[in-house]
Amino acid sequence: MPDHILKEKKGSVSLEAAILLPLIIILFVVFICLINCVIAQDCINQSLYKTADFMSRYAFVYNEKGMKTLEKKVFEKIDELISEYIESEKIRDKIYQYIDFNKLVEYTDDLIYRQIALGVFHIYLNESELYKKGLLRIEDITFEESKFFNSNDDIVLKVKAKSGMFHLKSAIRIGCWIGGKFDSSIVSSDNVWDMDNFTRGRTLRDIFGGTLPYDYPVIAAYSNGTGISIKSIDHTAASYQTGNHFEMTIRQMIDKLADYKGDNNRPVTSRILILVMPENKMNINQNSSMSRIISYANTKNVFLDIQLYQESKK
Template sequence: MKRKDLRDRGSITVEAAICLPFFIIVVISFVFLIKVYFAHEIIQHAITAACDEMSVYSLMYYSTNAEELVVGLQKFYDSEKVSNELENAGLLQYIREFGKDATDYLRAQAVLVPITKILVREHLGNSLDKADLRLKNLNIPKGLEGIDFTHSKLLADGRSIDIVAEYKLEFPFLSQLLPGIKITQTASACIWAGEDGVSSLKGDSQENEQCVWNLDKIKRGREIRRLQGANLPFNFPVISKYANGTATSIKSLNLDEIYYHNTDNLNNKIKEYIRKLQEFNGGKSGSVTIDGSQIYRKELILVVPETDITNAQLQTLNKCIDIAKEKGISLKIVKAYGKQNNIKNGVDNGKGY
């Protein structure tokens, strides 16, 4: 009996010795997943704050040339956050020497990335050592230097800043064998262009004074996109705006047109918008690329004129809101920008923008 007890105890010891490493790996993996979440949230907060801060100063990019830009941004450069770093890096001289043409995106990139690093560092830990330590504790081996901002864009679409942060998280075990996890995060913000907007700087004031619902459909679509804060090129597939993981499609329908008095036509058109947005899984236009893995939320903004909506149209709109919700899309109906002066009573072709 004693020998049997010894054998049983020995068997339990062996089994425990075999299971213990796997249990430890499971615990470490769980902790690592928590670190992945925290790393994502911390970096997203930092790049979003940096993006918002830079967007305020980017108005000068539109309204001035480089020498005026340096003067206009002097307050920004003199702030406690960036003055020393910019001076040490010689960026002020670099801007004066290479940034003569304020519409040259490639030259602007040379300024965007260094300033992004400085502001992100400040939002991560106030100093390089603190930021590096915080990131290394989250399994980003090179700290702040391990985050690549080179794919960021300044005014690629003419009106927004897009910060792209790419980095790799190393596994806490077998890091030499396992490739690690590559993560890409983005933050976008339209530049602040004063109360009159960017278009006032471009000489479009006469067109802006005209009611958008009196424009032809393509011009109306462009103008409403702009007014709703679109930050993607007009020919970008399906969506008009992307910010912080949200892909937004901006559409407009003139409910006063006879074609949309027929609720079947109205229902079919909105369902078509919903279907296209549901199927959208990333796209590219020129230098602007959005990958499906970067999209966490989808939103459809439908702009309609400030006119009386019939009960039948209202029921159709509410029905479409429910349909969109079932497909994971937030449909928002926005009544704005007046109404058309002269309503066409003919049959519309059903093309909305």
């Protein structure tokens, strides 16, 4: 073969390599970043669920014994200062008319609880060996949109963070085990987890605010475009201890609600799944499943509201 043809072929191969090599490197870097993002999101979801579980068990006690006492002292001090420095009774009345001190204190409560949640979240985040060793970058973590005990006994945790070029977020609502959002006038004296599935479903539906007829499709309550489904699962049952049955059961609940659009009388534009579970601790596999469930619910635009109610004796 003539030398000039060989040179042309070598030149062509060199040119192709020069073009392909950077593309391969870019694709490899993007692939690694995506893998890192998926791992970071899973780590965030696991830490968020553990934080929510911790806050639901202990934050309510702190709220009742600590924050409310502090609020009372703050109100007393505000009254004292206003009375001392503002002589005109009309001006004092105007101040109380136009400034909602309850809202101000409520906002301050949220700021304090957000810092507590952030601290607890970091503790659980450091359980990840990848994060602890610096192999997994999760930065700029914030709970700035989280709400705590605003007119009810629920906490809403919304976490945002960065992992490399990706902005990650996750959210969960959970009822505090001492209070909860259930209707205390119809709380069951029996252990609901000893009931058959049908009876338990109806009982918990009534307790947690079901207002629509029992035969109404998919949702149990409706408010201003929000469809609310009330479901329960006993994670202590033998069938949920191994395999993916626990995760798939909850995913099916999420899918059914996500696909529901409502009707002419009640069009559904947002969705909440109230998932009632026993107060018993979950096993390691179930905790891992729950982190994936939280992420899955977020992708389906279904807000997951976990309510802990009674202990299962199984």
